[in-house]
Amino acid sequence: MTTMLEVSDLSVDYGGGRVVNNVSFELGEGEIVAFLGPNGAGKTSALKAISGLVRADSGSVKINGVDISRMPAEKRSRLGIFLVPDDRGLFPPLPVHAHLALASHTRSTAECRALVEEHFAPLAGRWNLAAGSLSGGEAQMLSLAMAMMAKPKVLMIDELSFGLAPIVVRRLLNVIRDIADRTGVAVLMVEQLVDLALAVADRGIILRREIILTGKAADLAADQHRLHEAYFGASAAGRASNSGTTATTPASPATPPPISAAAEPGLPTPSEASE
Ligand SMILES: Nc1ncnc2c1ncn2[C@@H]1O[C@H](COP(=O)(O)OP(=O)(O)O)[C@@H](O)[C@H]1O
Numbered sequence: 001m002t003t004m005l006e007v008s009d010l011s012v013d014y015g016g017g018r019v020v021n022n023v024s025f026e027l028g029e030g031e032i033v034a035f036l037g038p039n040g041a042g043k044t045s046a047l048k049a050i051s052g053l054v055r056a057d058s059g060s061v062k063i064n065g066v067d068i069s070r071m072p073a074e075k076r077s078r079l080g081i082f083l084v085p086d087d088r089g090l091f092p093p094l095p096v097h098a099h100l101a102l103a104s105h106t107r108s109t110a111e112c113r114a115l116v117e118e119h120f121a122p123l124a125g126r127w128n129l130a131a132g133s134l135s136g137g138e139a140q141m142l143s144l145a146m147a148m149m150a151k152p153k154v155l156m157i158d159e160l161s162f163g164l165a166p167i168v169v170r171r172l173l174n175v176i177r178d179i180a181d182r183t184g185v186a187v188l189m190v191e192q193l194v195d196l197a198l199a200v201a202d203r204g205i206i207l208r209r210e211i212i213l214t215g216k217a218a219d220l221a222a223d224q225h226r227l228h229e230a231y232f233g234a235s236a237a238g239r240a241s242n243s244g245t246t247a248t249t250p251a252s253p254a255t256p257p258p259i260s261a262a263a264e265p266g267l268p269t270p271s272e273a274s275e
């Protein structure tokens with residue numbers, strides 16, 4: 001598998017101490033990595049440092065083997081790294097097609113339309129609508145479509161699920177899986193609905209300032225106790241255990257969020273969902 005993104009010893013310090021400390025990982029072509037952790041864990045800071053929007057305190061970032069650590073954000077994005085921000089980055093009065101046109105300087109309207117129909121079919125019927133009148137799921141789909149217009153090699157997505165119902169999130173995650181499989185884009189996604197994220201991701205990383213735990217998504221999902229402990233810290237998880245994790249960084253949040261609002265058994269799969 002071709003390595004698309006290589007992050008080595010990345011640290012971020014806004015002036016009050018490191019909020020991201022020595023984070024290293026790789027992303028392969030077509031791979032989806034769930035980037036997980038409680039509020040304040042440093043996820044957004046790490047994504048911004050990778051895309052050049054905040055300055056890294058130390059470390060290096062390579063895309064396709066090219067060191068981009070010293071490049072400004074625009075140059076990094078031209079080399080294929082794209083961040084979908086947690087605020088979705090949409091302008092409410094502007095119609096869907098205008099967002100897509102803005103996002104792709106080089107593609108014709110017909111090309112935009114074809115890309116939307118291929119990967120984001122529900123948006124095709126919303127072509128002339130103002131972004132502000134889209135549902136939350138459609139708006140998030142528009143952000144993803146805009147990102148894909150730039151033909152990214154690495155797509156980073158921050159908090160896809162914010163404000164969305166788990167069923168909608170599940171559908172969007174399936175769209176992302178499909179995009180990764182069909183285009184080879186490497187995806188790093190921050191997601192609060194941990195179980196849903198691990199169900200589509202290839203691997204997971206649990207961050208609390210440092211990488212606390214990493215592994216295959218299926219293995220992480222299969223060991224919920226270890227996952228909770230990594231996510232919340234051993235004390236917050238209730239019991240100490242010797243499961244072999246390196247839970248050494250107590251960057252614990254004031255109020256741990258629920259690890260998954262989607263742990264409800266019996267939630268329909270997207271194909272079963274009629275809504
Ligand atoms: N621009 C900033 N200036 C100073 N501190 C910041 C800034 N952005 C985030 N932080 C702090 O960095 C830490 C990590 O935040 P963040 O990266 O947003 O975490 P997450 O995305 O995992 O919730 C938090 O303590 C947050 O308050």
Ligand SMILES: [Mg+2]
Binds near residue numbers: 043044045158159
């Ligand atoms: Mg964040």
